[in-house]
Amino acid sequence: MDDDVPRAIRALWGAQAGGRRGPKPALSVRTIAEAGVELADRQGLAAASMAGVAKHLGFTTMSLYRYVDSKADLQMAMVDAALGPPPEISLRLGWRKQLTTWAEAEVVRLGAHPWVLEVRLSSPPLGPNSLAWMDRGLGILGRAGLRPQRAASTLLFVDGYVRQHIALGLQYADGGAGWADRLRGVLPEGDLPHLANALAEGVFDDDPSDFPADEFHYGLDLILDGVEREATR
Amino acid sequence: MDDDVPRAIRALWGAQAGGRRGPKPALSVRTIAEAGVELADRQGLAAASMAGVAKHLGFTTMSLYRYVDSKADLQMAMVDAALGPPPEISLRLGWRKQLTTWAEAEVVRLGAHPWVLEVRLSSPPLGPNSLAWMDRGLGILGRAGLRPQRAASTLLFVDGYVRQHIALGLQYADGGAGWADRLRGVLPEGDLPHLANALAEGVFDDDPSDFPADEFHYGLDLILDGVEREATR
């Protein structure tokens, strides 16, 4: 029934064991996940290896396997921990403003833990924080008048947009410096005229730090316009 | 100048060496990349390790380093190879139909090589196929009346939407079977009411194979509506 839910996730939901016999556990899935988050924040996702997390906690690598069945499960827990609880959003605002707040909050969270986007999850989220975000979003869209099915797919749409936006910003921030120049170095003369034109117009020379805010709201509003038409139909 | 462009990518653009002295190379970046694509298609991205690709070609692991400086560079080449050349799109169609075709073609390509989404690129694309797709897209949006800057960001938007759509489909196809049930097993009674409601409505029980087409065009049209308003302004 719920055997398919990884042990680590069940622990996050607060499943505590009953009469236990041995020594008390020195760690918990939550502290392990938080250690992983800290490492990933500071030195990238790769630093959050089993050995790395264990050392950071002052334990052996293998000790983690008492709490987490695999690295994949650790990463699930890390993602949930990094996301944190969803924001409180005043119900007195219009649904549009509410969803915007929701999305902006996600931008902030993912922006603070960008490695979350690198984690390849084998299944849709099951952690308490992830699901709380989802619940909040569904509530907003439900009150906006969308039927559950539409609300769900719309929320995934918005969530995907946020992630895409962050991922893009990162890609152009990390290895994007001088991308335009490298492009120029590679493009054969006369080939790919539209790209060459954009390049000549300096489209890709911009400081990627303007990118965020304006661009983000342009796209988000575009999506919300569509939702609005759908909702009032 | 173009020293920052990985050797492997320059090779993809057809950079050939001049008077070479030793034996003729038995391989090429392209054949290596194609071998990697084949392995990744059949057994997942992890199978496209240096050792895996080399063995599949009948060479030593280290031999690949004559062509490719690192695994990251191999993956860049693989991504470009998997993408392949962009589709021919009749200019007689309206721009909207053209961009839809472009997006659908990308869905097909990425759907055939889903591991592309797992590859973490350190920089925006520089390969010939990637850039050809970009050029095609920019052409379509330029003819639609968008200024280069807007055309670029819009294209990234659409591209991101496509990727997000595929990634989502995969996530719910891979580990999504029975997700609704696992959710039910994990959700505490009374908590997260909107999610519980959606769950009760069977929103997440659907066969994820209906997901693709309808859902995809719903979102895409929504985006294109926005673009259209922007273009005719």
Place this chain on the structure above:
DNA sequence: CACAAACTGTGTAGGATGTAAAGAGTTATT
């Protein structure tokens, strides 16, 4: 033509990774 230079693919080696299995120690229950 002989020789050196440049290039090819190979062999070996080392550090890091994820995790299986067995062991030693600690606590609670019987």
Place this chain on the structure above:
DNA sequence: AATAACTCTTTACATCCTACACAGTTTGTG
């Protein structure tokens, strides 16, 4: 007091990426 259950550790292994030194082959030069 004895046993069962649980803790963390130790050891081990397969696999991964890649640095480096080597042997062989082709080309250009003196």
